[in-house]
Amino acid sequence: MKQQTVLIVDDEPRSRRGLKRTLEAWSPKLLNVQTAASAKEAITRLNEETIDLIITDIRMPEMSGLHLVKALQEQNPKPVCIVISAYSEFEYAHTALELGVRHYLLKPVKKEKLIEAVESALQMKKEQDRFGQVEKVWDEKIDAIEKERLSSSDSIHEALHYIDAHLDQKIGLKDVAKSVHLNPSYLSALFKEKTNMTFSEYLTRKRLQHAKHLLVSTDRPISDIAEKCGYQTAKYFIKIFKEHEGMTPTQYRKGTE
Incomplete structure (x- = not known):
């Protein structure tokens, strides 16, 4: 089965490492888990390779997670997205959902909730890709x-x-x-x-x-x-x-x- 690539975007090294370890322990063979320390780095990575799922923190210096989500709208193929934030940032959640974010997780992120969200998001990505391939066969x-x-x-x-x-x-x-x-x-x-x-x-x-x-x-x-x-x-x-x-x-x- 083809590996799916997940990109974790967070300016806090500890958070990045924690999320990465959790996902690699959950599905080491099916996931290629990568990290980026900023939204700008993530966009650069998106232009260089195909990313299936992005997990991004909402609050980051220079460029926020929401700005990254907006930038994803121009990507083809477009990755699915999971946003992570604190309770105090609920107003961001509404905007994120309007932008088509698959899941919105609250800090601190529980292992079970993360895996459940990632599993659901990756299944959605597979369905999107399959629909896109079916469109391509049309004469x-x-x-x-x-x-x-x-x-x-x-x-x-x-x-x-x-x-x-x-x-x-x-x-x-x-x-x-x-x-x-x-x-x-x-x-x-x-x-x-x-x-x-x-x-x-x-x-x-x-x-x-x-x-x-x-x-x-x-x-x-x-x-x-x-x-x-x-x-x-x-x-x-x-x-x-x-x-x-x-x-x-x-x-x-x-x-x-």
Whole structure:
């Protein structure tokens, strides 16, 4: 499992060391715990490497934790954030929550509360990352056709619906033409006219888009994904995927982890 990076930001060395020791003792293999002595140092670190979670004190000289949280809004990908403060700084809590801070912990921070907050924040980060990867698999041409579907001719609308419903099956132009009661040659010409794409190209792109979605959002084996996308064998699926994406399905999955 991939390590997640946590950056502890606090101007007090004792606090930094205490938080770091607690997290490393809790999950030494899954967490890469780093520290920064100021918000400015943290921002520099963010520009150099990917940080999944930031735990920051609210009151620091030169630049406060809230200013750091505001700066995080410009980061891509954006880390999740946990803010730590004293009771007397409750007015800061409201601002922090408005900025999307995941958790607000009060000093002195109890070990159980810290671990609970970190676990929850890192799970949220994983979900955000996975959603972001799923967005990346979207095919713009397919998306454009989907958006125009309602204004398409009835026959093309029905044809697209039939393809969606039978994507995991062995279908061809004749099958779709039969379902919409059209001559295959006529449907082929109409399909190209309405979508600016041949039937074969659309079907392949649609299947590969579905395959990429399954690769990044599930742990299904490649053979299972091939079957779910209408390919009779994993070998043929891998061949087609590599021709269009320049890499194997396994390489694609690893590249989005």
